[in-house]
Amino acid sequence: MPLQDDHQIVSVDDHLIEHPRVWQDRLPQKFQENGPRIVELEGRHLWSYDGQIMPTIGLNAVAGKPPEEWGMDPVRYEDMIPGCYDPVARIADMDLDGVQAALCFPSMPGFGGSTFFRGQDKELALLCVKAWNDFYIDEWCATAPDRYIPLAILPVWDIDETVAEAKRVAAKGARTVSFPDSPVPMGLPSFHSDHWDGLWDVCSDAKMPVSLHFGSGSFVPGFSYSAIASSPTPTLPDAPFAVAITLFSTNLMWTTVDLLFSGKLQKFPDLQFSLSEGGIGWVPYVLERSDYVWKRHRYYQPIDFDTRPSDLFRAHFYGCFIDDEHGLVNRHTIGVDRITLEIDFPHSDSNWPNSRKRAAEVLTKVPDDECKLIVEDNARRMLNFPRVA
Numbered sequence: 001m002p003l004q005d006d007h008q009i010v011s012v013d014d015h016l017i018e019h020p021r022v023w024q025d026r027l028p029q030k031f032q033e034n035g036p037r038i039v040e041l042e043g044r045h046l047w048s049y050d051g052q053i054m055p056t057i058g059l060n061a062v063a064g065k066p067p068e069e070w071g072m073d074p075v076r077y078e079d080m081i082p083g084c085y086d087p088v089a090r091i092a093d094m095d096l097d098g099v100q101a102a103l104c105f106p107s108m109p110g111f112g113g114s115t116f117f118r119g120q121d122k123e124l125a126l127l128c129v130k131a132w133n134d135f136y137i138d139e140w141c142a143t144a145p146d147r148y149i150p151l152a153i154l155p156v157w158d159i160d161e162t163v164a165e166a167k168r169v170a171a172k173g174a175r176t177v178s179f180p181d182s183p184v185p186m187g188l189p190s191f192h193s194d195h196w197d198g199l200w201d202v203c204s205d206a207k208m209p210v211s212l213h214f215g216s217g218s219f220v221p222g223f224s225y226s227a228i229a230s231s232p233t234p235t236l237p238d239a240p241f242a243v244a245i246t247l248f249s250t251n252l253m254w255t256t257v258d259l260l261f262s263g264k265l266q267k268f269p270d271l272q273f274s275l276s277e278g279g280i281g282w283v284p285y286v287l288e289r290s291d292y293v294w295k296r297h298r299y300y301q302p303i304d305f306d307t308r309p310s311d312l313f314r315a316h317f318y319g320c321f322i323d324d325e326h327g328l329v330n331r332h333t334i335g336v337d338r339i340t341l342e343i344d345f346p347h348s349d350s351n352w353p354n355s356r357k358r359a360a361e362v363l364t365k366v367p368d369d370e371c372k373l374i375v376e377d378n379a380r381r382m383l384n385f386p387r388v389a
Contacts, residue, residue, distance in 0.1 A: 002360070002363050002364060002365075002366050002367065002368050002371040003356065003359055003360040003363055003371055003375065004368065004371075004372075007371065007372050007375050007376055008100035008101070008375075008376050008387065009098060009099045009100055009101075009341060009343070009355070009356060009359065009375050009376065010100060010101045010102075010149075010340075010341070010375070010376050010379035010380060010383075010385070011099055011101065011102045011103060011341060011342050011343035011344075011345075011379075012103050012211075012274060012276065012318075012320050012340045012341070012342050012379050012382070012383070013103060013105065013213065013276045013277050013320055013322075013342035013343070013344055014102040014103060014104045014105070014342070014343055014344065014345045015060065015104055015105050015106075015107055015344070015345065015346065015347055016084065016085065016087075016090070016104040016105075016106070016107065016136075016140065017056055017060065017061055017077075017080060017084040017085040017107050017108075017346075018036075018085065018106065018107060018108050018109075018132075018135070019077075019085045019086070020037065020038040020077070022036070022108075022131065022132065022135045023035045023036040023037065023128060023131050023132075024036075024037055026131035026134060026135065027124075027127055027128070027131060028127070031124050031127060034049070034050050034051070034121065034124055035049065035050075035124060035127075035128060036048070036049040036108060036128060037049075039053070041053070043076075044076065045075070045076045045077055047108050049108075049115065049119065049128075050119045050120055050121055050124060050125075051120070054108075054115070055075075056075060056107055056108065060107055060346070060347060061075050061079075061080040061084045061346050061347075062346060062347065062348050063080075063081055063083065063084065063093070063345055063346030063347075063350060063352050064081040064346075064352075067348075080346070081093070081346070083345075083346065084346045087139075087140045087141075087143040087144065087148065088143060090102075090345075091143070091144055091147055093345065093352065093353070094147065094345075096353045097343065097345070097352050097353045097354070097355045097356060098355065098356025098357075099343055099345075099355060099356065100147065100376075101146070101147050101148070101149055101379075101385065102147065102148060102149065102343065102345070103148075103149040103151055103175075103176065103211075103383065104136070104140065104148065104149075104151065105151065105178060105211075105213055105276070106132055106136070106153060106178075109128070109129075109132055109153055110215075110216065110218070111178060111213040111214075111215055111216040111276075112153060112154075112156075112178045112179055112180045112181070112213060112216030112217070113129055113132075113153035113154060113155070113156065113178070113216075114180070114186065114216065114217070114218045116128050116129050116153075116155070117155075117156060117157050117186060117218075118218075122155075122157065122158070125155065125157075126155050126158070126161060129153055129154065129155045129165065130165065130168075132153060133152040133153065133165070133168075133169050133172070133174070136150065136151065136152070137150045137152070137169065137172050137173060137174060138172075141173075146388040149175050149176075149383055149385050150169075150172070150173050150174045150175050151174060151175065151176050151177070151178060151211065152165070152166075152169035152172075152174040152176075152177050152178070153177070153178050154166060154177055154178075154179065154199075156179070156180060156183065156186075156188060157188075159195060159196070159198060159199070162198075162199055163198040163199055163201075163202055166199055166202040166203065166206075166208075167202055167206075170202065170206040170208055174208060175208065175209075175383040175384055175385055176208055176209050176210065176211045176274065176383060177203065177208060177210055177211065178211045178213055178216060178276075179199075179210045179211065179212060179216065180212075180216050180217035180218070181212040181213060181214060181215065181216050181217040181219075181251050181252060181255045182217040182219065182251065182254065182255050182258070183196075183217060184217075185217050185218055185219040186217055186218050190258070190262075191255075191258050191259050191262045191264060192258075192262045192263070192264075196264075197264075197267075197268075200264060200267075200268045200271050201268070203271060203272075204268050204269075204270040204271050205270075207270070207272075207384055208384075209272035209273060209274050209318070209382055209383065210271070210272065210273050210274070211273075211274045211276050212252060212255055212273055212274065212275055212276060212278075213276035213277055214248045214249065214251050214252060214276065214277045214278055215248070215251065217251070219251060220244045220248075220251075221243070221244050221247035221248070221250055221251065245348075248277065248278075248279075249277075249278045249279040249281075249282055251278070252275045252278035252279075253278075253282055253286055255275070256275065256283075256286060256313070256317065257286060257290055257309075259273065259316075259317075260290055260309040260312050260313060261290075261303050261309070263302075263303070263304065265312045265315070265316045266304055266307065266312075269315075271316060272316055272317075272318070272382060273316055273317050273318070274317075274318045274320060274340070274382060275317060275318065275319050275320055276320050276342070277320065277322070277342060277344065277349075278319065278320055279319075279320075279321050279322075279324050279327065280319035280320070280321045280324050280327030280328075280331075280334055280339060281321075281324050281326040281327040281330070282327075283313075283319050283327065283330075283333075283334045284330045284333040284334060287309065287310040287313055287333070287334075288310075290309035290310065290313075291308050291309055291310050294308060294309050313335075313338075314335040314338055317338060318338050318339070318340050318378065318382050319334055319338060319339050319340070320339075320340050320341070320342045321339065321340075321341065321342065322341075322342050322343070322344050322349050322350070322351070323349075323351065323358060323362060324362070325362050327339075328362060328363065328366060328374075331366070331370070331374075336370045336373055336374070337373055337378055338378065339373070339374050339378060340374065340378050340379045340382065341359060341374060341375050341379070343355045359375060363375070
């Protein structure tokens, strides 16, 4: 098997379910009533925040359950395995799965903090963003600093506060920030604008890549934004949620091409992006098509005349996959040093507790040196997260 015992799996996309006191332990007393807290309604555990009630949907915490028991209904904490919300228990789950290190995205805030973006009380929302970052870095990651990779979310509704928080979390040891996979559906300036340049400066200087997780921009293919925070509402008539689950990676296809033609990659040569939960099988076609369009249309449009989009991709992007045999067959077109592995625990795409076994199966024809890059070295390089002896 090409996946050797000394190859440590570093997952660039896992998730956690926040325990009930994350915000209540950190917010000033006057904000605790409106701040995120767990309430029990009709036998269900739900989040109450800023006058809104929202569940943790069942598909976000299915680890340990057979597919026949999965569903969209809200789940109680005792219906989840403890590794969903307890960092000590999670380590045991990672050991069982053969995974050494994990980057964990939030749940209640949305993958990129969109719940707080939608909050009406922006003073409270800012405090909630900072509280989550402090919880994840100081509490969760501190439990096992060699196993958990620090990540932060940002108050993207305010660019000055965004830049300030990016600087603060970089100083605290954050290895990446989660940013909307597309800001435009949220009513924010696009990647083409200069609005985000201050953030790109901070991320470039701190060598802190930007994680673009599917759905963090509050858009799900064929469904309204509420699919992230609560029950999905179809915008395609009669469409089951299986349509959205199948099309997840199309978000990041759009995002990738948008950034390739934005001009920002040339302006910020050290800026890096991770396409979290995006898959990699689509990358060869999108790069081929981008180059084809670039060759024919660069003469009359305000796009880089000299640099091929595919070259920009291999200098600025990391693809992430869970179980993508087609992508691995075409790994050299993508760039072997630009592919990373994700486990997605405890979500429904995860192969837990057989992630290492499945990784060995999909990597069986990949040479040993390339296998090590894909499962460990690329992620450690991207996230500046070296092995601990």
